[in-house]
Amino acid sequence: MTFRTPSRIFLSGLALLMILSVLSIGIGVSDLGIWGTFSDPDARQILWEVRVPRTLAALLAGAGLAVSGQAMQILVRNRFIEPMSAGAGQSAALGVLLVTLLVPSAAIWVKMVGASLAALTGSLVLMAILRPMPPTQPLLPALVALVYGGVISAVVSFIAFQGDLAQFLGSWLTGEFSGVLRGRYELLWIAGGASVLMYLIADRLTLLSLGEDAARALGVNVGLITATAVAGLSVVTAMIVVSVGSIPFVGLVVPNLTARLTGDNLRRALPLTALCGALMVLGADILSRLIRFPYEIPVATTVAVIGAVLFLVLINRDPRSRGAAGVNPAASADRKGGSHV
Amino acid sequence: MIRISGLSHSIAGTPILRDIDLTIPRGGITALIGPNGAGKSTLLSLIARLQKIQTGTITVGDLTIGTASDQDLARTLAVMAQSSHVQARLRLSELVSFGRYPWNRGRPGPQDHARVEQALERFGLIPLRDRFLDEISGGQRQRAFAAMAYVQDTPYLLLDEPLNNLDIAAARDLMSLVRDMADTDGRTVVIVLHDINYATAFADHLVVMKDGAIAAQGRPDQTVSEALLEQVFGTRARVEILQDRPVVLV
Numbered sequence: 119m120t121f122r123t124p125s126r127i128f129l130s131g132l133a134l135l136m137i138l139s140v141l142s143i144g145i146g147v148s149d150l151g152i153w154g155t156f157s158d159p160d161a162r163q164i165l166w167e168v169r170v171p172r173t174l175a176a177l178l179a180g181a182g183l184a185v186s187g188q189a190m191q192i193l194v195r196n197r198f199i200e201p202m203s204a205g206a207g208q209s210a211a212l213g214v215l216l217v218t219l220l221v222p223s224a225a226i227w228v229k230m231v232g233a234s235l236a237a238l239t240g241s242l243v244l245m246a247i248l249r250p251m252p253p254t255q256p257l258l259p260a261l262v263a264l265v266y267g268g269v270i271s272a273v274v275s276f277i278a279f280q281g282d283l284a285q286f287l288g289s290w291l292t293g294e295f296s297g298v299l300r301g302r303y304e305l306l307w308i309a310g311g312a313s314v315l316m317y318l319i320a321d322r323l324t325l326l327s328l329g330e331d332a333a334r335a336l337g338v339n340v341g342l343i344t345a346t347a348v349a350g351l352s353v354v355t356a357m358i359v360v361s362v363g364s365i366p367f368v369g370l371v372v373p374n375l376t377a378r379l380t381g382d383n384l385r386r387a388l389p390l391t392a393l394c395g396a397l398m399v400l401g402a403d404i405l406s407r408l409i410r411f412p413y414e415i416p417v418a419t420t421v422a423v424i425g426a427v428l429f430l431v432l433i434n435r436d437p438r439s440r441g442a443a444g445v446n447p448a449a450s451a452d453r454k455g456g457s458h459v
Numbered sequence: 460m461i462r463i464s465g466l467s468h469s470i471a472g473t474p475i476l477r478d479i480d481l482t483i484p485r486g487g488i489t490a491l492i493g494p495n496g497a498g499k500s501t502l503l504s505l506i507a508r509l510q511k512i513q514t515g516t517i518t519v520g521d522l523t524i525g526t527a528s529d530q531d532l533a534r535t536l537a538v539m540a541q542s543s544h545v546q547a548r549l550r551l552s553e554l555v556s557f558g559r560y561p562w563n564r565g566r567p568g569p570q571d572h573a574r575v576e577q578a579l580e581r582f583g584l585i586p587l588r589d590r591f592l593d594e595i596s597g598g599q600r601q602r603a604f605a606a607m608a609y610v611q612d613t614p615y616l617l618l619d620e621p622l623n624n625l626d627i628a629a630a631r632d633l634m635s636l637v638r639d640m641a642d643t644d645g646r647t648v649v650i651v652l653h654d655i656n657y658a659t660a661f662a663d664h665l666v667v668m669k670d671g672a673i674a675a676q677g678r679p680d681q682t683v684s685e686a687l688l689e690q691v692f693g694t695r696a697r698v699e700i701l702q703d704r705p706v707v708l709v
Contacts, residue, residue, distance in 0.1 A: 335509065335533065337533030381548045381553070
């Protein structure tokens with residue numbers, strides 16, 4: 119049966135995730151010890167106030183990043199685009215920055231709403247820009263999206279300089295989990311919820327990946343599903359930016375990896391995508407803590423290094439990217455553009 | 460029966476369809492032919508409700524396009540997707556089973572699975588069922604998309620230039636499958652074709668379009684002639700009658 123292989127991959131991933139979670143809870147400057155957590159109140163406090171929240175934050179952020187990356191790739195029909203680098207992440211930052219400047223005393227939920235709305239606007243504008251672009255040139259939208267993210271990021275930097283917030287911005291936007299404590303990461307559960315929402319519309323998203331016309335002809339409410347998915351991925355991105363900062367590459371690499379393993383039937387692919395995203399971010403966070411122990415490297419840096427290497431491996435190991443001659447031109451054009459990596 | 464009346468359509472100020480009245484009979488294959496830019500694909504996409512109707516009305520069976528619900532239409536009218544646009548990495552059996560979506564809304568039951576099995580069998584896709592769409596030939600892709608439209612179990616089936624990029628074997632193969640859907644299952648097929656010889660060989664009824672209007676229609680042997688080719692396509696080609704049907708010598 120075809121269902122065998124992916125589910126075996128899924129189960130081994132799940133086992134690995136559990137091992138990493140235990141490791142993540144065990145690693146830190148203060149040595150907890152297995153028995154200490156039962157007897158020592160200080161150790162127990164560190165466990166529940168710091169280690170568990172940090173681990174959960176990495177899992178939620180990783181899963182959310184990967185799922186929102188996959189949703190975005192379907193919406194813009196391009197495998198090289200992910201929300202964090204294509205405007206949504208930068209727009210979320212812009213939203214928080216504006217709220218911070220205009221209403222310095224604003225509560226966290228105001229920043230959260232501001233970031234979500236800004237991310238939503240940023241994604242919608244990007245989709246409007248990419249819409250007229252031909253699907254036969256997959257690199258063009260990807261480059262435009264990068265430039266677009268860069269432009270918004272420049273606006274954010276400019277405003278931050280003007281408002282004397284540049285340093286604050288730098289430390290706050292670089293994704294890392296060292297500041298995660300109980301009470302400071304719970305927004306990520308909203309990201310988790312939004313990811314579950316995407317799973318609920320998985321079938322309709324898959325139909326959307328056959329093209330808007332094909333989806334409409336099968337009775338899918340294309341507008342509603344598109345709106346739900348954009349809103350969902352914007353909320354996920356905003357929550358991650360607000361609570362831990364920007365983490366690149368996960369939304370790009372993981373969906374491409376799962377497409378290779380199980381294909382694009384999201385009902386089957388999304389759980390694996392979420393799992394691999396969680397694995398990648400949690401693994402990177404553990405590395406970030408170990409490389410210069412007892413100091414830390416921001417997880418965004420570690421993820422970027424791992425992600426870039428993974429991405430290169432994925433592109434180069436695609437056997438079909440060589441010798442794609444003799445098949446239908448549109449399909450081979452896709453392949454040469456690497457949209458199936 | 461598909462009834463079209465007073466249908467006009469323009470894109471960015473350019474008229475594409477001009478006041479079309481047309482009745483497409485129930486059953487059999489109706490082929491839309493005509494030169495590039497005649498408005499065939501626009502007409503088909505309006506029937507398929509993929510574009511909004513600007514002026515005029517279209518009814519398919521007893522459903523009126525524009526007012527009928529998406530679900531009702533999806534159970535009445537299947538549109539074969541343009542497979543070359545699809546980049547999604549789906550397995551063939553997954554793709555075909557998505558054709559059942561209007562009936563199960565994503566929760567396939569035993570009868571859906573049985574239907575998909577039967578379609579895979581009938582379209583000769585059993586050996587390919589676990590292959591990904593990007594691992595098969597263009598002809599096999601088209602056959603898979605035809606099977607997907609087939610399991611949608613609609614009385615009406617629309618196809619927009621399905622023979623593009625297919626070699627002669629794949630093209631004939633696909634057209635006989637379509638012919639079989641019309642004959643065995645009584646589906647009403649409307650198909651946009653470029654090659655007139657395929658239209659005369661496989662269709663029961665031709666609708667010839669030029670400049671957004673209907674230039675001629677009727678049985679293939681009564682419609683295709685040297686005069687029509689010159690008048691509609693602006694080309695002089697000989698038309699011979701072979702085995703009771705007109706053949707254009709290119």
